Amino acid sequence: MEKLFDPFVLLFTAGFSVTGIWFIYKVYRWLAGLSSADRSLVFHGVFSARLWKALIETISESLIHRKVFSRNPRLGYMHMSLAFGWFMLILIGNIESTWYTGDLFKPIYVSVFWRFFDPGPAFPRAAWQPGFAFIMDLFLLLVLSGLLFAIVKRFRSRLVGLKRTTRQQPVDRLALTALWLIFPARLIAESMTCGAHGTGSFLTGTLGHLFSFAFSPSPLVLPTWWFYSFILSSFFFLLPFTRYAHIPSEPVLIFLRRFGVRVSIESPSFTDLNLHACSSCGICLDACQLSEVMPGKQVQSNYFNRALRNGANPPHQWDCLLCGRCGSACPVGVELIPIRQLQRPDTGIGRGLQLPGLVGKNGHKVTILYFAGCMTHLTPGIISSMRKIFDQSGASWHFFDADGQNCCGRPLKLAGQTQAASELKKKLEQDFLRSGAGLLVTSCPICFRIFNEEYRLPGMRVLHHSQYISELLEWKRIKVGPSGLSAAYHEPCELGRGSGILVEPGLVIRSLFHSDVTPSGEGLCCGGSLGGVALEPEVRKAVARGAAEQLTVNHPDVLITACPLCKKTFKPVTSIPVQDIAEATAHYLIAGSSMPERRKSTKVLGYEINK
Amino acid sequence: MPREKPYIKSNRQEIPAFAGMTSDAQPVTGNRQPVTVRVAVVGGGPAGMAAVGALAAMHIGVDWYEKEDRVGGKLNNYHQLFPDRVPASEAFGQLVKGTYHNHIDRHLGKAITSVGVNAGRISLNGKDHKIGEADAVILATGFDFFDARHKEEFGYGIYKHVITSADLETVFADGDKLLNVNGSAPASVAFVHCVGSRDEQVGVSYCSRLCCITGIKQAIQIRREYRETRVYNFYIDMRAFGRGYEELYREAQENHGVRFIRGRVSEASEDEQGRIRVKAEDTLMSRPIKLTVDWLVLLIGMSPSCSAVLSGKGEREKSFTNAENPLTGSAVKGQPGVFLAGCCAGPMSIPESVASGRSAAVQAAEYLNKKNGNSE
Amino acid sequence: MKTKFGFDIHDNRQIDLDLEDTRFADEVAVVVKSWKACMKCGACVGTCPVGKGVLNLTGINYQPALTTCLMCGKCLLVCPRGINTRHLILEVMNKYREYGKAV
Secondary structure, X not given: OOOOOOOOHHHHHHHHHHHHHHHHHHHHHHHHOOOHHHHHHHHHHHOOOHHHHHHHHHHHHHHOOHHHHHHOHHHHHHHHHHHHHHHHXXXXXXXXXXXXXXXXXXXXXXXXXXXXXXXXXXXXXXXOOOOHHHHHHHHHHHHHHHHHHHHHHHHOHHHHOOOOOOOOOHHHHHHHHHHHHXXXXXXXXXXXXXXHHOEOOOOHHHHHHHHHHHOOOHXXXXXXXXXXXXXXXXHHHHHHHOXXXXXXXXXXXXXXXXXXXXXXXXXXXXXXXXXXXXXXXXXXXXXXXXHHHOOOOOOOHHHHHHHHHOOOOOOOOOOOOOOOHHHHHOOOOOOHHHHHHHOOOOOOOOOOOOOOOOOOHHHOOOOEEEEOOOHHHXXXXXXXXXXXXXXXXXXXXXXXXXXXXXXXXXXXXHOOOHHHHHHHHHHHXXXXXXXXXXXXXXXXXXXXXXXXXXXXXXXXXXXXXXXXXXXXXXXXXXXXXXXXXXEEEOOOOOOOOOOOOOHHHHHHHHHHOXXXXXXXXXXXXXOOOOOOOOOOHHHHHHXXXXXXXXXXXXXXXXXXXXXHHHHHXXXXXXXXXXXXXXXXXXXXXXXXXXXXXXOOOOOHHHOOOOO | OOOOOXXXXXXXOOOHHHOOOOOOOOOOEOOOOOOOOEEEEEOOOHHHHHHHHHHHHOOOEEEEEEOOOOOOHHHHHOOEEOOOOEEHHHHHHHHHHOOOEOOEEEEEOOOOOEEEEEOOEEEEEOOOOEEEEEOEEEEOOOEEEOOHHHOHHHOEOOEOOEEEHHHXXXXXXXXXXXXXXXXXXXXXXXXXXXXXXXXXXXXXXXXXXXXXXXXXHHHHHHHHHOOOOEEEEEEOOOOOOOOOHHHHHHHHHHOOOOEEEEOOOOEEEEOOOOOEEEEEEEOOOOEEEEEEEOEEEEXXXXXXXXXXXXXXXXXXXXXXXXXXXXXXXXXXXXXXXXXXXXXXXXXXXXXXXXXXXXXXXXXXXXXXXXXXXXXX | OOOOXXXXXXXXXXXXXXXXXXXXXXXXXXXXHHXXXXXXXXXXXXXXXXXXXXXXXXXXXXXXXXXXXXXXXXXXXXOOOOOOHXXXXXXXXXXXXXXXXXX
């Protein structure tokens, strides 16, 4: 026990040093590449409760993989057993070696190869003792069981609940092989040592006992430890260049995200950190609807991230619908959609714009501005329904884009034209505020999202019409009769997942139809999204058909949506009538439910005129 | 769906030619000879009328099925027929004359939803039961008008002043007036070509062929009735292919001052007065157009209604049925004894439908002769 | 040569197809295959919220008007031939940027 060294540890030490140096360099680069605003967020975050929250999240996500578990228990077990098991092996190994050496600052290899230096108490007496040997064997068993799942997943992904699994690059395959061999190699090496010394617990002890029956393990002890060290070192040599870079990167991402850092053009290094934290687990493959209609095309986020990390041109970059399903499914919380958006180059479209100024002519003030949106002009049914609802509720409102010559700027943004989008934003902000309205209602979730997220409109509330209708119903400003029909609800991506508007559409639909509709934020994409710039119409149609089939699986009388684009996309692909939530409301309005005496009031619905 | 016509002043008159045209109004011709074979004709429109007349004239027994309670099909709703502006009732009269024959049994109000070929006999089925049997079948199920509500951007069913060409034809046929929101003659009317034709957005790749000439004819009718009304036709390509069509096109321009603008209308909106604002491009000038009209008329295309009968499939799988050798005959592939007549094989004008009906009758007769070994 | 009588045409608007250079258009068509299906119906221009006739699909070249496009995608939804107009505009701009000038 006095000599805690053998030449084989050098292999591991070299490999581990590569990873270590790389990681320290990377963390420096990630922090240095942040914008000064983001850096101060990090600085303040370190001295706040957010640090502890980040620590807890690191344990629950990086080790236990709680999110994966909640999505897919089998896959969760696989990730948990490998990550948590390995972590515990390292932790307990460290404690054990420190316990016996009494030296906290010994070289890392001492605890890694501890069983070689100290075979432990004699077997079988020690086999069932709740000592270090037992605990170490328990976690090794856990890891090995996870490994079994991993191997099954690679060859029969459906058995672990995944339809598809990531297609690997050669270097990833090499690292994967090394990873797979680490634990069996450890098992063999430890069993060999235990066999030679007659020690070990239920796993290593039993196996070592069996070995000693068949042959003399002593001459094989050193070669097996050499092999184990070699496998470990190969894995660590490869780690920085493969998807396994996520192992050290993920905790860093969790901490910075908890401190409030987000993907932005100002902090390019944070995008790099996100990319490194992507483990290519393949959960986004099944979330992506394009997997069905564009089989074999590597359009999904894990491929996108990998290409970007390798400095290559991301494949199918303009095909992605930016629906956000992958982003909400991602167990690591990589900001997949913002990363994609930043990669779309600004080509100068929209910069020559000069939009007509509107509203506020002759000092005419209104309480509510109605912004239909470009697309809604192609679905006049929504506009006429909104007219009916506004008039019935007795609101004083103004149809802002009656001539259809305005745009919110989000389509430009989705196409990468950020500069033009922000110019447009500034222009519209001014126009909105000049009107003096206290409320802005829009019919288009695309407009709603950018109004809600990016527009600075002090004193003005922004509502999507589904929210507005829900409030009108709640405050009994309008009354609707039950339709007696059943309905399915298609959540528009930008409204449900994108903006988190889930409760209100559900309320409106439940008051109209007898279907128990509860939007979940995990809706499908209709295929019409403006994100998919390059997507050919046939592919869009195929996405729409697939989504419509899933939505109408229970044969509802009507398919309700809350977006003009979704409505337009679904109409040709389903025989079930497609209606906007506003149309359904207007159709079942009970006349005379508004209070005429308040018709002229400026304080309709509690929205004050914005001075 | 019956359309609300608030601004249309109803002035319905009994049109003399239609009066008394019931099944027993005409003398029944032909001797009731014993017939050994029977052919079923599905559909009572022009093609069906032509087919039953021709079959009876060849001494073949006919079972004639029509889903409505009167024959004539869409001809009943038409006012005047292009290019000569012959009253539809006159054409109907000529066609229906041949159908009062001892060999023809009418089955009105009977909708055939599928046909089944089985060992030389063909069964005709309704929604849930068998309706009849025949040795050969001529499908003359015609077409459906494209449902203009599928092109929501034109606002049909949403704006009161957007109507289809079929609506306008009933306005003419009923002698109704087409007035503007103030109750006076319309200042302007615009026709939109290719609504439900040549449009991938609604899954229609073909040209319906007859809408161009319908637009020309109806534009002239409006100009004849309201001398001051400006009439516009927004077209992608003018396809005036038939006898007298090009002449009518020229007449519309020269004598009636109808303006033809090469550009597809992309959307319509309603202004405060209820007038219709139209956006398009004059593609020959390369400049966008804005126009406000009192009425917007959508020239709706033809949708197939026949393959549902053939295959028993639902509404969504509709398509025009291709004949086995479309250049030389109208027999349906894989369904011996089934022939197509009229618009179920593709958009056709009335003379084409009539010719197609007669042709199918001859082909059915040939088929039966061959099958029964009658080599005369 | 100045004519002594009759009309003198100052602005020659003739398109000389003999000298037509289609390289730019061909390169765009490799990426956006559907644009060759255009039947020049003008629905895209009619629906355009910018209202200036942004798209002129008669020849795919860089046009200054393209810089006023809002990318709203209305043209995509009204195109009877189902042409991916948004992609087309983006690709024309990309190519233009690549070349640094209109070809």
